[in-house]
Amino acid sequence: MSNAPVDTGRRRFLTLTTAVVGGVGAVATAVPFIKSWNPSAKAKAAGAPVEVNIGKIEPGQMLRVEWRGKPVWVVRRTKAVLDEMAKLDSQLRDPNSDEPQQPDYAKNPGRSIKEEYFIAVGLCTHLGCSPTYLPDAFEQQVQGVSSGFFCPCHGSKFDMAGRVFAGVPAPLNLMVPPHSYVDDSTVLIGVDEGAA
Numbered sequence: 001m002s003n004a005p006v007d008t009g010r011r012r013f014l015t016l017t018t019a020v021v022g023g024v025g026a027v028a029t030a031v032p033f034i035k036s037w038n039p040s041a042k043a044k045a046a047g048a049p050v051e052v053n054i055g056k057i058e059p060g061q062m063l064r065v066e067w068r069g070k071p072v073w074v075v076r077r078t079k080a081v082l083d084e085m086a087k088l089d090s091q092l093r094d095p096n097s098d099e100p101q102q103p104d105y106a107k108n109p110g111r112s113i114k115e116e117y118f119i120a121v122g123l124c125t126h127l128g129c130s131p132t133y134l135p136d137a138f139e140q141q142v143q144g145v146s147s148g149f150f151c152p153c154h155g156s157k158f159d160m161a162g163r164v165f166a167g168v169p170a171p172l173n174l175m176v177p178p179h180s181y182v183d184d185s186t187v188l189i190g191v192d193e194g195a196a
Contacts, residue, residue, distance in 0.1 A: 048190065054117065055185030060147075062133050064122065067189045071122035071130055072177060074187065081147050081160045082115060088145065088159050093166045094173050101125070101162075102176035105193045111161040111176050113193055119179050120162045125172040129153035149174070 050067045057063055057076040065072050086109065089095035097107050105113055112118050122130050131149040134141070138148035141157050142165060149158040157165040162174030180193040 050189045051182070052187050052189060053185060054187055059116075060135050062135070065189065067121075067177060072189055073118070073120050073122045073133070075118045075120075075133070075160070077110075077116055077118055077160055082110065084146060085109065085160055088163070091142070091165055092159065092163045093168075093171075095163060097163065097173055099172050101173045103178055103192055106176045109161065111163070111173070113179070113181060117187070118161060119176060119187065119189065121175040121177055123175070124151040124153065124156050124170050125164065125174065126151065126154055126156050126168075126170040131156065131158060131174075 050065055050072070052063065052065050052074055054063065054074055054076070057074065059076050059078040060081075061076055063074040065074065097111055102111050110118065111120075124131050129151050131151040134150055135147050138145050138150065138157075141150045142148065145159065147160050149160075149162070151157070151170065154169045156168040156170035158170070158174055159165070162176065164170045164173050177189055178192040179187055179189045180191050181187050
């Protein structure tokens, strides 16, 4: 056993160096781990809003886009269709859109911000099939109604505001996604009106 004096300066230096190296190692390990919690670029793109140019859609035409992996329809309704919709309330399951299938700003007879345009997620509320748009042949499904959406999987029928007819399997109106108008010819799907 040696009675040599203890070098406290050296001991302090070694303790401090070990603590610094350990801290750097912990940070080097934690940064990639925490970064892995962030969504990937693909996930960010999937949830991102979709900008749609509606300036060239003719009355009666429908444009299909994809938002969050779902089909979204943008339909430009004609004056005749708008007039016809006003007479259908007695045939519909939820004519006043009391069920929360649309943002508050689209809780109106046309279920839209601009009466002329109807924007909806194109999936039947029964089992998620995609209904067919029948702009001039819907009368074969509902007598006296010229245009609408028909789901051939189980026979659900929706008017031109996406309101479900009574007596069909679909329990709810079609979902209206959050959307807002950037200008007269551009709509942003995925961003609520007033939040753009």
